[in-house]
Amino acid sequence: MSRVPFSFRPRVPGPRRSSETHPVDELPSTPTLLLYGLQHVMTMYAGLVAVPLIVGQALGLEFADITYLLAATLLVAGLATVLQTIGVWRIGARLPLVQGVSFAAVASMIAIGTGAGGGRGGLTLIFGATLVAGVVGFALAPLFRRLVRLFPPVVTGTVITVIGVSLLPVAVRWASGASDGEPGDPASVGLAGFTLLVIVLVYRFLPGFWSRIAILISLVAGTVLAAALGMADFSRIDEADWFAVSTPFHFGTPQFSFPAIVSMTVVMLVIMTETTADLLAVGEIVGRPADGRRIVAGLRADTLSTAVSGGLLNSFPASAFAQNVGLVAITGIRSRFVVAGGGAILLVLGLFPKLGAVIASVPAPVLGGAGLALFATVAASGIRALGKVDFDGHANLVIVAVALGLGVLPIAAPSFWEHFPEWFRTVFDSGISAAAVAAVALNLLFHGARGEGPIAAEAPVPVVEDDRRPVD
Secondary structure, three states: OOOOOOOOOOOOOOOEOOOOOOHHHOEOOHHHHHHHHHHHHHHHHHHHHHHHHHHHHHOOOOHHHHHHHHHHHHHHHHHHHHHHHHOEOOEOOOOOOOEEEOHHHHHHHHHHHHHOOOHHHHHHHHHHHHHHHHHHHHHHHHHHHOOHHHOOHHHHHHHHHHHHHHHHHHHHHHHHOOOOOOOOOHHHHHHHHHHHHHHHHHHHHOOHHHHHOHHHHHHHHHHHHHHHOOOOOOHHHHHOOOOOOOOOOOOOOOOOOHHHHHHHHHHHHHHHHHHHHHHHHHHHHHOOOOOHHHHHHHHHHHHHHHHHHHHOOOOOOEEEOHHHHHHHHHHOOOOHHHHHHHHHHHHHHHHOHHHHHHHHOOOHHHHHHHHHHHHHHHHHHHHHHHOOOOOOOOHHHHHHHHHHHHHHHHHHOOOOOOOOOHHHHHHHOOHHHHHHHHHHHHHHHHHOOOOOOOHHHOOOOOOOOOOOOOOO
8 A cells, every 4th residue: 555645646657667666666767767856856955055055154164165065065965865775785775865964963063163263174173073973873873773663653653743844934934035035025925825836736637747746847837937027046057167076175184173073973863863763754655664774774874974974075964854755755756766866966966066056046935835835745744654553541642742842842932942051952952853852752651662663563674676685
């Protein structure tokens, strides 16, 4: 039975499959693969480039250095996505999971960089801390295998719901025009509404193939309308270089500071918790539940990419992108090779910044309209997972209620934990990690170490022709 939370099930055109091939391992034709992969890239692009822009500006970098950081970020995201989806040895979950740079590390990176005086010197200190944190995370990844039992449906459903809810404010800000004009600007809201309407109409009236690329169609249609209304800015395309290669140690060799390493290692643990939640979410959506081995393999790809990113390729900690989990859910395209195609596109964009600037020119309200549908779909998937939970009695009800409350708290009041210690804020300023910690702790309190059984135990991972080797 399909795990896509919609009644329609349009098929991927031209996949090469056998009766034993799981949909995750279907290989569509090259044009189809690249088209769907581009949809993934456009969905996550704004969030991907935001981190180097924010950090670069906070450190007072020159425009050329910020541009270089952008190219390096795209390159690392592409490499990490290919590693996560295709896999090498016991590294990579082999699930349709997009990798990018993590927002969870932004505050710590700015603190580390500005504390070192900003500029390139601040960057090298960030890179050193990122390198060590990635190595530590890689070593600790197998421990998360033992923690899968702590994620029964009552926990995973709650965390998946919070992932979607925590992303919605981003879409709301984009839709309101907070990035391009005054918040609540009617023109921006109208543009976002038009984009959302296109998604609904495509799903309602267009057949199979077209419904699979509804997000891409809406982004293109919204951008065309924005250009006609004078609400699109394409000037940045001229400022971008045609070709750039991110060379190792471009900003200097990584520098190491114990406090910076400790801070980034704590952030790495938070990122690993969020990635575990994303692995469980996407596994549930595509019908290949993430068991302990697959989670370890996914975390290894995450942490190895982080170490290489900081140690060699001038970028920041890698993390799974939850918004693309929503794209998998809303489109029903479960092939990991489609996401790998998106990774290949990111690699190309990292080498040709002018192409990346074209996608970066999609107006924020257009992204907001698409984001409202995507991010809410993640929350709906969490609610669907909670439908499997037995709510007789009060135990599971209390677990969900308290974890949801703590998860929504930093969304509703971002400064709520402002006067608490930094180590505490690192965990609880993220609604996702706060909900995960609360749900796991309460599940242990009410149900003990055995809990109710993880989602991963609901069904065995299918064995397919091109992936018969164990993940770990």
